Amino acid sequence: MSFSIAGKTAIVTGAAHGVGLAIARAMVEAGANVVFVDRDEAALERETSVLREADGPVRHFAGDLRERLTITNLLSFTVDAFDRIDILVNAARQVRVSDPLDHEDDSVERLLDQNLMSALRLSQAAAKRMIKQAEPDSTAPLGSIINLSSIAARLAHPELLGYSVSCAALDQMTRSMAVALAPKRIRVNAVAFGSVMSASLKQSLSEHDEIREAILHCTPLGRIASASEVSDAVQYLASDASAFVTGQVITVDGGRSLIDPSHVAAH
Template sequence: MSLAITGKTAIVTGAASSLGLAIARHFIDRGALVVCSDIDEERLEAEFGDLARHDGPVRLFAADLCEKLSMANLLSTAIDGFGQVDILVNAARMFVPDDPLDPASDALMTMLRHNLMAGLKLSQMTARRMIQQAEREGREHGELGAIVNVSSVAARRAQPGILSYSIACAAQDQATRSLAVALAAHRIRVNGVAFASVMSGSLQGALKENEGWRDEIVAGTPLGRIAPPTELVETVQYLSSPAASFVTGQIVTVDGGRDLLDPVRVPAY
């Protein structure tokens, strides 16, 4: 089966920076028609403005995707620009460290709103659009679309200070699996990519505050390095392409082996 996504219309959220930016650029380079969405309009324009002009392969959409109207307008941008939507990549992420002993913290609700609910609602709306497209065109066979959620190994690795982020990631992974089952009958695949030891925007910010963490991360990663965002994008393309036509409900880990290590360096009895 082919990895080709040429001519497919993809929506990529969080496209103005970090992982979302790398994914959007990669999809464009591979011939996809891409709607780049982010809350940061200025940076979207700086990264993709030239490609978005003169009926190019890119459309830009700047808004807060926690708002239902914004999601509907994002889908309209894809349909108005390219006629349909084939792929959705939920790459928009928010990271807020929190105190696990602070019951007054609203970090969990913030993480659930941004990292779970926004992507889930957008996935549901996009899936309905994919189904409507197929009904209108009389397509009774073949795949209708693919959805890929960007997650983190924090969903299954507990660490101090990221309680809310870990819970939100775990909820997102379960939403991926549940939605995959619900949409299988409609010929729409849903998968996730869980990353770690990848230079995300949140990791960049953390290393600016404590450069010593870099050595700890490298030491805890069997492949011995922190990967650039570009090393995540091939996996996202695979899950979006015909090559993954029989893959759904899976969370593929891209972390250099970090999730395999026991942080306690003594024999387990």
């Protein structure tokens, strides 16, 4: 079975920075038509200009996906550019520190809107487009939706209450949407990851050596993932190689979420 996504059209949100950018770049390199989406228009222009100069089939779209009109405009923009939508990667995520005991802290509500509801609304709209563009009497797969989640969804981090809750909800959304869209031949999966060597993490590690030591100590594979290792998992789920995989949350964390903290402390 082929891992190819050549010729397919993908929308990747959160594509101006970090893991989202790595995923979008990898899809362009794999021969897909890719729409880079983010609120940071300057960064989008900077990142896509080089790819366009190399004749890469890329476009960029800036907007706030919490707004329903933005989602409508994004889908119209993508179809106008590439005629169809085959892959959606919901990679736009926000992390905020929460105070679980502060009843005036609205971070849970904000992160549910950003990390869950925008992904849900965009997935619903993209799925409708995928169904609409289906060829009559065809039994071929119609599309793949991939959500980026986190191992925080299954671990207790009180200071990341809003983020953890939004990721847990995103995982459940993934499973529910997978069942709902399976009869329409659209697959929905997620990739949950732990620490990835992003620019922000590099900055933290340069300032706090103890963070690196703590991460490595809790990770059986003994290292921090590269963004490409997350993008590889996403490409697998986007391709026909995963044609019988749906409703799954694939974990890319080097085994970190498997470890009992008491075991780590004892060693």
